[in-house]
Amino acid sequence: MVKMIFVNLPVAELARARAFYEALGFVNNAQFSDEGSACMVWSEAIHVMLLTHAKWQGFTSRPIPPAGMSEVMLAVSCESREAVDRMNEAAASHGGTADVNPQQDLGFLFNRSLADPDGHVWEAVWMDPAAIPAG
Template identity: 70%
Template sequence: MSRMIFVNLPVKDLKASMAFYTALGFTNNPHFTDDTAACMVWSKAINVMLLTHDKWRQFTNRPIPATTSSEVMLALSCDSREAVDAMNNAAKQGGTADINPVQDLGFMYSRALTDPDGHIWEPFWMDPAAIPAE
């Protein structure tokens, strides 16, 4: 089996979160979806498990952080600057777009957004061939 990542996120409203991630370009895997969890697929290797708070607590008793705190920023590669912009614009439907200043380094372009529960995502585009030599 090839290596994969399943990012698990606690969410308050599963249906609203599913709609948000669908708008960003994720697809739902119904085999791992029920009333307590949804598997949202970004690629063959990247999946996001949206877990209701009750489901989340089956895995850990650690507190769910407030939406105003952050622990990680999850970066997703996009095919173009336009795709980064489209994902950021889609975040306005239920989440928050441009929570940080836009980063444009020429060879890399990124914008940061949050989902309805405050989880931070950073869609980015990069052209490795354009990275300046040191």
């Protein structure tokens, strides 16, 4: 079996969250989606489960962090610097926030952070391992 990761995120409005992630390039997997959740696929190995607050609370009694708090920052790789820029632009134009942290450009690595409409922070990252300085 291929090792996979399923990132579970509580969302206030499922339809809004699903539309946001689709705008970033995620694809909905209807097989694992229902009225309380949407399975959004980034790659064969990376899936994001968007869960309504009610569905989330069925999995844990721990509270959902208040707005403005960060519980985790998730990074996904992009195929180019331009794809990193496009993801940030899509976030800003679909209800999220672009550049919630300063962008980082090390030449061989370029990343920009964004937040979804519920405040979950993501980093879009491009890296050229062959260009990493020796030492």
